[in-house]
Amino acid sequence: MIMKSFYHIILSAAFATPLIAGCGKSFLERTPQSSLEESALTNKKGVNTLLIGAYGALDGQDFKDGDLVNLSGGSGYAVSPDNWIYGSVCGGDAHKGSDPGDAAAVLQIATFVGNATNSFFNDKWRVDYEGVRRCNFVLHVLKNVTDMSADEKKELEAEARFLRGHFFSDLKKMFDHVPWVDENSESFLKLNVDDYKVPNDKDIWPMIEADFKFAADNLNEVQDVIGRANNWAAKAYLAKTYLYQKKYALAMPIFEDIIANGVTAKGTKLALTTKFHDNFDAFTENNSEAVFSIQYSANDGSGGTGNANQGEMLNYPYNGPFSCCGFYQPSQDLVNSFRTDAAGLPYIDDFNDHAVKNDMNIASSDAFTPDAGNLDPRLDWTVGRRGIPFLDWGNHPGNDWVRDQHSAGPYAALKNVYMQATQDKYYDGNGWAPGNAINYVLIRFSDVLLMAAECQAEAGDLTIAQNHVNEVRNRAANPVGWVKTYIDPSRPMAGYTNTPAAHYKVSPYAAGTFTTKGKAWAVKAVRFERKLELAMEGHRYFDLVRWGIAQSELNRYFSYEKTITTDIVGGNFGAKNVRYPIPQRQIDLSVKNGTSVLTQNTGY
Template sequence: MKIIKHISKLYIPVCALLLTSSCADSFLEQPALGALSEDVIANQDGVEKLLIGAYAALDGQGLGGGGAWEAAPDNWVYGTVAGGEASKGSFGGDQPAIDQIVKFISNPSNGYYNTKWKAAYEGVKRANNTLRLLEKATEITVEDRENIAGQARFLRGHYYFELKKMFNMVPWVDETTEDPKQPNNVDIWPNIEADFQFAYENLPATQGEFARANKWAAAAYLGKTYLYQKKFTEAKDVFTDVINLGVNSAGEKYALMDTFKDNFDAAFENNSETVFDIQMVANDGTGSIANANQGGMLNFPYNSPFRCCGFFQPSQDLVNSFKTDPITGKPYVNNYNQNPVKSDMGVTSSEPFTPYTGTLDPRLDWTVGRRGIPYHDWGHHPGAAWIREQTYGGPYAPKKNVYRQATQDQYADQSSWAPGTALNVRVIRFADVLLMAAEAEAQAGSLSLALEYVNRVRNRAANPDGFLKKYLDESDPVAGFDPSQNAANYVIEPYGLVDFATPEMALEKIYFERKLELAMEGHRFFDLVRWGIAQETLNAYFEYQGNITTDVRGGKFIPGKNEYYPIPQAQIDLSVDASGTPTLKQNPGY
């Protein structure tokens, strides 16, 4: 069962972190009218409501003051578009602040950064309030106390992980902090580790509601925290336990879904591949899409059945990555942009077009919408008719985030000017765990085990039951699909020992596999940074993609600066202490 995300109506008169909002001194001296004191709600019901409020902050919606997309929990701007997997899309005059971010020419006054910062610290605040009240609720059993504390610290670890990978040096504020104006001159990785370690040790393996974090989600996040710090031995040990022993919150052993496509269909979510999802729900009775993936409301084909808005267009660079060798079935890791996949760039929808006939990884057509290929069950993607401005954002459309026509009444939400969906945001899924474990093994363990993990992912992608099929009647999509006919020329095979002969060779394949498996899911920029290859990869992307679309021209990644986004200037201004000195320091280069 999903937790329906709502902010608890119970109110604790504790001033919000000055890092996320401001409050008058007088507010601290008297209770708000109609508020309940901490002593009144210091019981299991009160603590649980605060904990639900901490979960509610996961979607980032309504917490940062900016547009819903500015704090989208899938980081489609900061992770996917800035990572070269997609263009911003739409046209240049629409949300131009994103263009500055993805070309690395923005400054600390860009409002997107402040919105993301505030939303994450609101989550921190709610987790801290839960922990603070838990200390006063003395009648709660030890078992329940450990579970509640574990969930609160898991959530706090998640919010700080988001802040750390975005901004690097951020201030640590916890439930014991009296002055929220803390400096950002201390590395908080040990604190994040401690939160996930506590959650791992104290959370149960199963929960009464699927949406709640369990011990194995905490273990996976702990392993990810180690990986980001290059603690490869610690990471591989934790991931080994997650892979061999881990279960989801319903008690189902972690395993890949039989078909790749089912990870992106709301009808199949909360499954064996779910490690931790942010739960979304459509048509919840609120008359809004606040709980229906509102952060992604812009990311549907333009002038289409989805109404709005033409953002989040996969790049040609990403599409080319899915080419495979027709003999070996393996990707062109080092030269994938040679002989690119044919597109309908510059071709109107009324003109004839024949899609690319070369061999492809089948995951392409569950990730990218392209001309002449079925767009789920909505008919063939018509090309330019669904693209707002091809010369700016390219000819492609996103697909992982798009609901099916047959189930739209259940999983789509039309309560706003752009669609909402019941598709969960996947923070960590089991394929991600396998690839992180493969990376850790290649760095500090067994190359054969790394190969095994990667091939589990590739073999699932090679399941023909999951290939996109052609329509039975090409002129009548309503007729359904022909199970004997693939929509494109799909060829994919596993790697062999020769491909993983050295750690360097193995890591090259693992890095590329993450690009293919997790494309458009918000990981790419942060992966490039932690691997230390952001400069070469992104500047090569700007050079290649800039010859195709105008949106990224002028982009340049500067090492020593662009690995992290700037500390929002608004937060530096708010951090001024009694002497007039800001307690927050700006990141280098800004």
């Protein structure tokens, strides 16, 4: 078995200047110091090493000259593959956190006043296109490899196209109108600098579909290395691509096939884990729920923190046992969503009328009793809140672990935090901010269940939709997976009692509920379940946009949340904000014969 660091090998010959619209001459013209000629890569070993580099681009990170940077040279957190900024903060799951002046560019994005000159957009664009470029180079070199069988070449092509589909789907979700460049494009093969200026005037969903379809048809079902994509991962991405285009009839049978027959790349039947938190613990990752994950490792001997998850480097409680930095604070709006009624069901339409008690303006030295009402137990595996066990680090003390309550509220992110008991193995302190070995699961099985439920609710069977939602809720209802109190709060690693840490009450929907209440309500219930199950995982903004409710939902969020915190008082979501702006830097670089080849998105 090859270790996780396998995916972070960097081959200098393969990874010179990124090939992006308007960006200089091709790496094919360059011979970096200590690099290999392309001919040296045109063999089985060489092209497989290039593929490793394409996998290595998934996390967007590099370790250079003793410091962690992203693949475009900027801050690693700007391009975190979990999209914590662009998907969760911008989706109302969380505040930027810290204080208003710290990484102010993120607050501009979060309140939708960020414009095309915001450097974070340019970083994100460049890093995704670096991933595309690596995939294209694999495919370019593969054509001339002679020491591989046809089946081996087809499998490797499928992996490269799967990864390219991933990078392009991220670009499509972010910016909508982006240039398509593949290994056959003139922009990839020619040497004239102007040939690299590719317009963004085509819908690239069909090309993304084609990549995932090829991968689904040609990838192996079982892989010999943890972290490599299998055919079921490709099917999940293909179905998700259809879902984003509202092609429910095409997506639905693929999702149902995955649910019935899918396996992980290790050959394990895809299924929900018994415990929700097993998806966010490095000790229990690559489990039955992991359809496809970005692999991270810590203290693996590779030097620095380049293999650790440092896209989340800012997102730990302020002070306390963590060195950085108080960002990514869950919103009160999100916390209230986990309130349940007497039957253990969510308040889908009026959850903010049933607010969860918080410790705003209460010093950690003053007494505080946590909310005693009914709550969905997933709350306390998602949000760190006062008086509740924060993994095995002790009860969250409230204000002492928050940088500025008035700005961003009283809560802390939790899904990205490593365990104290295993920090010697899974925490990496070699950088200026924490790194850890917790994988980011790009698609997990509960996501597949809920996407299938959405398709069924939109175009199929409300009973099946409810069954899929209930499978997710039944896992949440199992007390085995609930947060429990400590045996001794002063020694949190001494173990837990069998007493739930809060009054948890969650139940499946009663038989026939979706059918009785009708399609519109059923769709709303599925969407709300996604909010609960996938909170703080980078999905929310993109979900709201594809559902066509981003403007109403996010302005509702701003209206409510600004009564609690000060950071998002100026937040407003307009019609243009259903996509992010094309980076102005890229538009400036795309000028050809006095005219920009790239076109800015409407409204920016």
